[in-house]
Amino acid sequence: MEIKREDILHLSDLSDFSLSEEEIEKLGGDLEGIIKYISQLDELNTDNAEPTYQVFEMENVWREDEILPQDATREQLLALTKEEKDNQIKVPKVL
Secondary structure, eight states, X not given: OOOOHXXXXXXXXXXXXXXXXXXXXXXXXXXXXXXXXXXXXXXXXOTTOOOOSOSSOOOOOOOOOOOOOOSSOHHHHHHTSSOEETTEEOOOOOO
């Protein structure tokens, strides 16, 4: 599979990366190598192989929710913050 310059620029745009011309060329070669390596899996005979969804047994560990007494009051905790609003800790926007 050939990786085109437009494909790399599209991936760069989706990832919000800015790439130099040198990086675009290098990334194209790297991606082609990765795809060529992965495509070797197509050569495997998997006719009698059952699908494996997990390689080891996993299960959820459930526990009861417990509300434990706290040493600090709401007022004491709010006094430690830089800024509060409506009796809550105000934090910077994440998005």
